[in-house]
Amino acid sequence: MLRLSNIRVRNVATVGGCLAHGDPHMDLPPVLIALGAYVSVAGSQGERKIAVESLFAGYFETVLEKNELISELHIPAQGKSCAAYMKVTTGSAEDWPALGVAVSLTRDGAAIRSARVVVSAATEKAMRLGAAEQVLAGAEIGERTFGRAGEAAAAEVECISDVRGSAPYKRELVRVFVARALHQALDGTGATH
Numbered sequence: 010m011l012r013l014s015n016i017r018v019r020n021v022a023t024v025g026g027c028l029a030h031g032d033p034h035m036d037l038p039p040v041l042i043a044l045g046a047y048v049s050v051a052g053s054q055g056e057r058k059i060a061v062e063s064l065f066a067g068y069f070e071t072v073l074e075k076n077e078l079i080s081e082l083h084i085p086a087q088g089k090s091c092a093a094y095m096k097v098t099t100g101s102a103e104d105w106p107a108l109g110v111a112v113s114l115t116r117d118g119a120a121i122r123s124a125r126v127v128v129s130a131a132t133e134k135a136m137r138l139g140a141a142e143q144v145l146a147g148a149e150i151g152e153r154t155f156g157r158a159g160e161a162a163a164a165e166v167e168c169i170s171d172v173r174g175s176a177p178y179k180r181e182l183v184r185v186f187v188a189r190a191l192h193q194a195l196d197g198t199g200a201t202h
């Protein structure tokens with residue numbers, strides 16, 4: 010938690026502003042996508058609901074109309090699922106991330122029943138990685154599966170280059186940190202690293 014921005018920002022920033030800004034470096038969007046959250050949006054035509062995973066249209070772009078306001082955030086009950094978020098910075102610890110990875114999993118005994126794998130910051134918007142999720146669905150829990158999911162994520166992801174690292178470097182971060190986030194979620198060591 011202490012690595013998510015600084016105390017001044019944490020005391021002032023709002024959830025609605027964080028989502029509406031459309032900045033891919035934000036910490037909350039990947040977490041909320043992994044948790045299956047959605048927002049209520051109020052506009053002159055009435056209210057509509059948008060899944061957070063469908064909110065972002067591109068780099069600093071959302072699907073919100075100019076006269077729409079995010080009025081509520083809904084996070085469904087998570088049951089027995091487990092989740093983790095890992096923020097990877099290449100500058101100081103609380104800097105904007107080069108990569109954010111959020112995962113949420115439900116298990117079925119020794120296997121994974123379903124998974125959500127979300128990346129941000131390295132990509133133009135926070136997004137799920139479907140190929141990695143497919144590798145995980147029904148697979149046996151263990152480092153081999155986490156590694157395969159990391160490989161699938163790296164093969165699938167389209168990274169952007171910026172001052173925090175080149176696209177090939179960030180692709181390698183995705184490969185390593187998707188596997189680590191899965192390990193952390195299933196190890197039960199907490200939701201934020």
Ligand SMILES: Cc1cc2nc3c(=O)[nH]c(=O)nc-3n(C[C@H](O)[C@H](O)[C@H](O)COP(=O)(O)OP(=O)(O)OC[C@H]3O[C@@H](n4cnc5c(N)ncnc54)[C@H](O)[C@@H]3O)c2cc1C
Nearest residue numbers: 013014018022023025026027029030035036037077078079
């Ligand atoms: C020094 C610094 C460090 C930061 N570090 C981090 C960090 O480590 N991690 C992180 O996640 N973020 C970080 N942030 C970003 C911070 O989270 C955002 O600035 C903040 O979330 C934006 O929220 P706000 O309420 O201030 O929105 P505002 O800045 O007031 O608004 C942002 C945009 O959203 C629009 N908007 C605001 N509310 C709504 C709404 N309800 N519905 C529709 N549109 C709306 C505004 O019109 C504006 O276009 C940092 C910011 C600063 C300045």
